Each structure stands twice: as structure tokens, then as C-alpha cells.
Amino acid sequence: MNIKILAKKLRLSITTVSRALGGYSDVSETTRKKVIKYAKKYKYSPNPNASSLASGKSNTLGFVIPLYGLNSNTLNQASFFEFIAGMSTKIHSENIQFFMMFANNKLEEKNAYEKLINVQKVDKIILHNLKKNDSRIGMLKKNKIKFVAWGRTQGLIDYSWVDLDNEGSSKLIMQYLIEKNHKHIAYINIEENYNFAFQRKQGYLDSLKKNKIKFNKNYYISVKHEDPDQSSAVIQKMLNKNSKITAIICSTEYSAVGAIKACNQLNKKIGKDISIITFDGPVVGTLANPSLTAITHERKNLGHKAIEILTDMDKDNRVHTHLAKAKIIERGSVCKLKKN
Amino acid sequence: MNIKILAKKLRLSITTVSRALGGYSDVSETTRKKVIKYAKKYKYSPNPNASSLASGKSNTLGFVIPLYGLNSNTLNQASFFEFIAGMSTKIHSENIQFFMMFANNKLEEKNAYEKLINVQKVDKIILHNLKKNDSRIGMLKKNKIKFVAWGRTQGLIDYSWVDLDNEGSSKLIMQYLIEKNHKHIAYINIEENYNFAFQRKQGYLDSLKKNKIKFNKNYYISVKHEDPDQSSAVIQKMLNKNSKITAIICSTEYSAVGAIKACNQLNKKIGKDISIITFDGPVVGTLANPSLTAITHERKNLGHKAIEILTDMDKDNRVHTHLAKAKIIERGSVCKLKKN
DNA sequence: ATAATTTACCAAAGCGTTTTGGTTGTCAAT
DNA sequence: ATTGACAACCAAAACGCTTTGGTAAATTAT
Numbered sequence: 162m163n164i165k166i167l168a169k170k171l172r173l174s175i176t177t178v179s180r181a182l183g184g185y186s187d188v189s190e191t192t193r194k195k196v197i198k199y200a201k202k203y204k205y206s207p208n209p210n211a212s213s214l215a216s217g218k219s220n221t222l223g224f225v226i227p228l229y230g231l232n233s234n235t236l237n238q239a240s241f242f243e244f245i246a247g248m249s250t251k252i253h254s255e256n257i258q259f260f261m262m263f264a265n266n267k268l269e270e271k272n273a274y275e276k277l278i279n280v281q282k283v284d285k286i287i288l289h290n291l292k293k294n295d296s297r298i299g300m301l302k303k304n305k306i307k308f309v310a311w312g313r314t315q316g317l318i319d320y321s322w323v324d325l326d327n328e329g330s331s332k333l334i335m336q337y338l339i340e341k342n343h344k345h346i347a348y349i350n351i352e353e354n355y356n357f358a359f360q361r362k363q364g365y366l367d368s369l370k371k372n373k374i375k376f377n378k379n380y381y382i383s384v385k386h387e388d389p390d391q392s393s394a395v396i397q398k399m400l401n402k403n404s405k406i407t408a409i410i411c412s413t414e415y416s417a418v419g420a421i422k423a424c425n426q427l428n429k430k431i432g433k434d435i436s437i438i439t440f441d442g443p444v445v446g447t448l449a450n451p452s453l454t455a456i457t458h459e460r461k462n463l464g465h466k467a468i469e470i471l472t473d474m475d476k477d478n479r480v481h482t483h484l485a486k487a488k489i490i491e492r493g494s495v496c497k498l499k500k501n
Numbered sequence: 502m503n504i505k506i507l508a509k510k511l512r513l514s515i516t517t518v519s520r521a522l523g524g525y526s527d528v529s530e531t532t533r534k535k536v537i538k539y540a541k542k543y544k545y546s547p548n549p550n551a552s553s554l555a556s557g558k559s560n561t562l563g564f565v566i567p568l569y570g571l572n573s574n575t576l577n578q579a580s581f582f583e584f585i586a587g588m589s590t591k592i593h594s595e596n597i598q599f600f601m602m603f604a605n606n607k608l609e610e611k612n613a614y615e616k617l618i619n620v621q622k623v624d625k626i627i628l629h630n631l632k633k634n635d636s637r638i639g640m641l642k643k644n645k646i647k648f649v650a651w652g653r654t655q656g657l658i659d660y661s662w663v664d665l666d667n668e669g670s671s672k673l674i675m676q677y678l679i680e681k682n683h684k685h686i687a688y689i690n691i692e693e694n695y696n697f698a699f700q701r702k703q704g705y706l707d708s709l710k711k712n713k714i715k716f717n718k719n720y721y722i723s724v725k726h727e728d729p730d731q732s733s734a735v736i737q738k739m740l741n742k743n744s745k746i747t748a749i750i751c752s753t754e755y756s757a758v759g760a761i762k763a764c765n766q767l768n769k770k771i772g773k774d775i776s777i778i779t780f781d782g783p784v785v786g787t788l789a790n791p792s793l794t795a796i797t798h799e800r801k802n803l804g805h806k807a808i809e810i811l812t813d814m815d816k817d818n819r820v821h822t823h824l825a826k827a828k829i830i831e832r833g834s835v836c837k838l839k840k841n
Numbered sequence: 842a843t844a845a846t847t848t849a850c851c852a853a854a855g856c857g858t859t860t861t862g863g864t865t866g867t868c869a870a871t
Numbered sequence: 872a873t874t875g876a877c878a879a880c881c882a883a884a885a886c887g888c889t890t891t892g893g894t895a896a897a898t899t900a901t
Contacts, residue, residue, distance in 0.1 A: 163886095163887055163888085164887065164888065165887075165888095175887090175888080175889095176889085176890085179888070179889060179890090180889090180890090183889080207887080207888065207889095208886085208887050208888065209888095210886085210887080210888090211886070211887035211888035211889085212887080212888050212889070213888090214886090214887080214888070214889090215887075215888040215889040215890075216888080216889055216890080217889090
């Protein structure tokens with residue numbers, strides 16, 4: 162089935178069929194209805210290759226999945242799926258094509274974006290896995306590709322993005338703990354060259370300052386993300402040296418596992434001797450005993466919003482942003498201390 | 502940059518440039534080298550839309566990600582990523598395009614495959630999320646689309662596939678436990694309309710028979726997969742009623758979590774009072790205390806093999822299959838019983 | 842009644858390739 | 872010297888669509 166055959170069946174020109182389906186106003190409504198009806202009947206839909214070639218627009222969304230670094234990590238893949246699931250709802254309704262590539266390292270990642278633009282000729286991109294200072298942004302702008310970033314670079318941001326409110330989430334957690342009279346609060350972060358880790362640290366520091374608690378550098382640890390056992394060892398050491406610590410904030414699920422292990426090892430009762438609160442613990446959260454109190458984010462909505470913003474770009478050209486809502490899920494790992 | 506400009510620069514016809522790059526023998530080697538050199542220099546690569554349109558081949562691999570059922574489950578997404586990562590190594594080297602779609606339910610899933618074939622005109626497909634009896638297989642055959650299934654239907658299988666050796670893995674586990682003198686072995690499976698669950702049950706039953714242990718239907722539970730707490734409740738009930746049980750095999754990570762919780766609840770020491778062994782526990786396995794002994798599979802290789810088979814189909818037309826290798830990772834959750 | 846505008850349609854060009862069916866020139870075989 | 876085979880190249884058609892620049896008929900304005 163193609164447009165030529167359909168046009169012949171309808172006794173219309175190819176042009177009219179194309180324009181009827183394209184929603185142009187120089188087709189009468191009666192004709193349009195007839196065309197749509199027959200297109201459905203004969204299961205016609207335009208050959209995307211031909212239409213891309215002719216129009217110069219691919220109507221395709223490019224997306225690169227990094228298979229290295231944080232994302233090679235089983236637990237973090239969950240956030241990926243949520244994002245994708247969020248996108249998919251919108252993609253269906255907007256009828257966008259979806260083209261995916263993979264990257265096993267940073268170089269492949271950049272090449273993938275270039276290929277997306279120059280070879281695949283996608284016209285929209287979800288930019289993901291942002292570096293502090295990201296050269297891909299310049300490239301995308303130069304090529305005039307519409308994009309929405311999932312995450313943010315540091316400094317001035319003059320593009321559309323969706324993201325977690327990392328700084329705000331840290332503050333929310335701090336406020337929560339401080340209300341429960343915790344003062345000696347440790348923070349287990351991952352390497353700060355992940356921008357979200359940097360942002361989370363900022364929130365932590367800011368809250369300390371606001372509450373007139375002096376930053377104790379022994380309370381702040383930045384670990385490699387891959388290994389709960391490494392985290393556990395570091396956390397044990399920290400707890401041994403700093404017996405005043407009453408609460409631990411874990412920036413990733415893996416470090417939460419490490420914290421659990423450390424506490425078990427040191428025979429400290431979680432939720433009693435020591436409080437633990439973690440970021441986004443759908444897996445780990447319910448595993449531990451007691452279950453971990455955690456801060457969760459509306460991640461699915463992030464993907465949805467990203468597509469929405471991308472679609473709206475056709476209409477207006479302003480910068481849009483979206484922060485996922487954060488919420489603390491109280492389970493059993495945080496206790497209230499006596500006021501002293 | 503396009504072929505016309507490149508041809509002009511090379512003082513060759515469009516045909517010759519195209520055929521040089523296409524590897525045809527009616528181009529001299531000197532010319533071919535020159536063409537390739539200049540193509541690189543000017544960063545030329547054929548417009549995939551134009552070439553698909555002209556050749557009628559899309560050179561695109563279609564893949565549908567189901568966002569419902571088992572796969573909506575955080576833990577199971579890990580296997581997905583491993584498969585994709587496995588594919589990606591091959592895809593890069595084979596220069597295949599990759600087109601992805603999403604499905605939020607069974608109907609959408611089937612539609613997605615139809616769209617992949619009729620609209621996107623992919624010429625290869627990874628068929629995934631197989632039902633016991635799967636109508637998509639007939640559809641793919643009718644449309645003469647080359648495909649490799651990830652998973653298997655029941656009954657006669659006359660197509661290429663890659664899969665875990667579910668039955669064999671169950672047997673391996675059983676042998677392992679029986680060698681450690683366990684006889685009262687419980688099996689926590691998920692619903693058997695997942696074909697892999699059915700296969701695993703078969704392995705369990707077969708091993709029992711081979712070792713002349715009578716099947717005790719109270720020892721076999723098939724739970725809904727989504728909820729560790731539900732599993733935990735069911736397992737507790739089972740353990741209470743059947744005090745002879747010394748080992749539990751968990752077919753999914755979620756039920757393993759359930760089992761851990763149940764044992765903790767009942768104050769049974771894992772690895773002492775009761776042994777637990779689980780399928781594929783990259784996340785959960787190392788979380789528990791003690792860590793869970795598990796059977797793992799070379800999942801990444803599965804994706805790699807799938808693409809390999811798909812690529813080889815261009816050469817010969819036979820059916821190829823691949824079973825992932827299984828291995829038991831001994832950690833601390835299984836103990837050896839005294840011979841009685 | 843005529844001119845101007847609007848509505849509804851269409852032919853043909855063009856998008857960047859691949860492929861078909863050539864042609865030309867060279868060399869070995871007769 | 873002629874023929875046949877082969878190597879190396881190419882012009883033009885085709886793929887299925889969108890878009891441009893029309894035309895003819897119907898409607899409205901003068």
C-alpha cells in the first residue's frame with residue numbers, strides 16, 4: 162500500500178491525499194474525512210523513509226543510552242526505565258519515532274550524538290548523562306537541533322531541561338532529620354564530578370549553614386559508586402572514629418546497602434542507634450530490616466515532561482524546565498532523638 | 502554532504518561512488534580506496550532514508566520493550582539492560598540501525614510489532630517476552646521478517662532463539678542441594694504462564710523424580726511476582742506448616758527477598774536453619790546477610806548471540822539457538838546437612 | 842455584470858540513494 | 872584482424888513521499 166494506490170482508489174491526486182492526511186487547510190473537510198477513512202481501511206501510513214527524505218524532517222527522537230559509569234549499575238538502571246516509561250506515554254500520543262543508540266564510554270557517547278545528527282538526521286534529542294561542563298550542548302546548538310536535557314550542567318543554563326531537585330531534596334532530608342533533633346549527620350555521596358552529586362552536597366552544606374551546624378569534614382564521604390562493600394568499609398571506619406554521628410544520608414542505593422552492612426557489622430541497630438535515610442530506594446528500601454526511610458522523586462513524570470517540552474518547542478521557542486517532585490517516604494530507619 | 506557532491510569532487514559518477522562504498526566488484530580497487538578516503542575526509546555517509554527508500558531494505562533492527570508485567574519490575578529490568586548491552590557490542594561492529602518501541606500492555610505490544618513491520622519496515626526483529634503460545638511468531642513468518650526470539654514458546658520450536666536454560670538451571674540447583682543432603686526442598690516460583698517459570702518447574706520436578714524424592718505439593722508455591730511482602734507471607738505460612746523444609750529455591754529476586762524476610766520473621770538463621778538459593782541475584786544476592794548463594798547466567802552473551810544469529814541469517818537460513826551458561830555462585834546462604 | 846478573492850484541487854519537481862542495463866576500452870584467444 | 876570476454880565505468884529510472892506553483896470553479900465584492 163502506498164499513496165499512489167490510495168490516491169487512485171480515491172480518484173484523487175497524490176497531492177490531495179498527502180495534504181488531506183497532513184492536515185492542510187486547502188482540502189475540504191468532506192474530502193479529508195474520506196481520505197482518512199480509506200487510509201484506515203487499507204492500512205495506509207506514509208513510508209517514513211520517503212517522507213523524511215522529501216520533507217527533510219525525520220520526526221525522530223534520538224536517545225543515547227550510556228552503558229558505562231553510573232548507568233552500568235543495576236540499581237541505577239531503574240531510573241532509566243522509569244524515564245523511558247514516562248516518555249513512552251507521550252511518544253505514543255504524539256506519534257514520534259524513537260531512535261536509540263548505545264555508548265560504552267564517553268567517546269562513543271559523543272560520537273553517538275554526532276551520528277544521531279549527521280547520519281540519522283533526527284530532529285529532536287534527549288540529552289542525557291550531563292557532565293559538569295558539557296560540550297554536547299554547544300554541538301547541539303550549533304546544529305540547531307531541538308533538545309531537552311535530562312539533568313543539568315553547572316553554571317549558566319540556557320536550555321530546556323528536566324531534572325531532580327537534588328539540592329532541594331538534600332535540604333528536605335536535612336530539615337526532616339533536624340526536626341527529629343539530629344545534629345551529627347553524615348552524608349555518603351558519590352564522586353562529585355557527577356553533577357547531581359555536587360548539587361546534593363550543596364543542599365547538605367546549605368542546610369548545615371542555615372541551621373548553624375558547623376560542617377565536619379569527617380562526616381562527609383564521597384565514595385566510588387559501584388561497590389557496597391567498599392562503602393561499608395568506609396562507613397564503618399567513619400562511624401568508629403565519629404561516635405557522635407546519629408544519622409546517615411545516603412546519596413545512592415548502593416551506599417545505602419553499604420550503610421546497612423556497616424551498621425550490622427558494628428552491631429548498631431538501624432532506626433534506633435543510628436538513623437539511615439536514602440535517595441530513591443525502590444529496591445533496597447524495602448529489603449532492609451527495618452525498611453529504609455527514603456526520599457523518592459516522580460521520575461516517571463520526568464520523561465513525560467521532557468517529551469512535552471520537546472513537542473511544545475515547535476510552537477514557541479522559549480526555555481522550559483521541570484523539577485521532579487520529591488517526597489519522603491517514612492519507613493523504619495529514622496528515629497526521633499530526645500531534645501538535648 | 503551527499504553522494505552527488507562527493508562524486509563531483511572525485512570526478513566520478515554517482516553510480517561508481519555508490520558501488521565503491523557498497524563493496525561491489527565492478528569498481529577497481531584503486532578507485533574504491535580513493536572513494537573511501539574522500540568519503541571519510543568529507544564525512545560522507547549515505548542518508549539512511551534515501552538508501553532505505555531506494556533499496557527497499559531498512560537495515561534496521563526492531564525491538565519492543567514491554568513496560569508491563571514482569572518487566573515493569575525494577576529487578577527484572579536488570580536482565581534487560583544486560584541483554585541490550587550485549588546486543589550493543591555486536592550492533593556497533595555490524596553497523597545496524599536500532600529502532601525501539603514501547604508497549605504498556607499485551608495489545609500495544611502486538612501492535613508495536615505490526616508497526617515495526619508495516620510502517621517502519623524494519624527487516625530484522627528481536628522477539629521478546631514470549632508467551633506460551635505466541636501469535637507473533639506466525640505474523641513474523643508470514644511477513645518473512647528475520648527474527649530471533651529471546652525466550653521460547655512451548656511445544657515445537659522451529660525458529661531461532663536464545664534463552665536461559667531454565668530447566669537445566671533448576672536441575673543444577675537441585676543437584677547442588679541434594680549433594681548437600683537436602684531432601685525437603687521448597688520451590689518458590691512465579692505464575693507458570695510465564696514460560697520460563699514453567700520450564701523451571703519442569704526441572705524441579707524432573708530432579709525430584711530422578712532422585713526418587715516424592716513431589717510434595719505443599720513445597721511448591723507459585724506467587725505473584727510484584728510483591729516481596731506477599732511472598733514473605735506465603736513463605737512464612739509454608740515454613741510453619743512444613744517444618745521439615747531445609748532449603749528454599751527462589752525463582753526470582755523478589756521472592757528471594759520474600760524468603761529472607763520470612764526467615765528473619767520466623768527467627769530462622771539463613772545458611773544454618775534454612776538454606777536459600779536464588780536465580781540471578783546481582784542485586785539482592787549481596788544485600789542479604791549472609792549473602793545469597795545464587796545461580797547466575799551469562800545474560801550479556803545472550804544479546805550478543807542474538808545479533809550474531811540474526812546477522813548470520815543473511816548467509817544461511819538454518820535455525821540457530823543459544824543457551825546461556827549457568828553457574829552457581831556460592832555465598833553464604835546454603836549449608837551442608839549431615840547425612841542421615 | 843464584472844472583478845477580486847477564496848476554495849479545492851492537481852502536475853511536476855525534488856529529496857538522496859540504489860539498481861538496471863547499458864557503453865567503452867583493453868586484452869587474450871582464434 | 873576479428874571475436875569474445877572482462878574490467879571499469881556511467882546515465883537514467885525508480886523508491887514513495889512533500890512541496891511548490893500553479894488552475895479552475897465557486898463565492899463575494901464592486
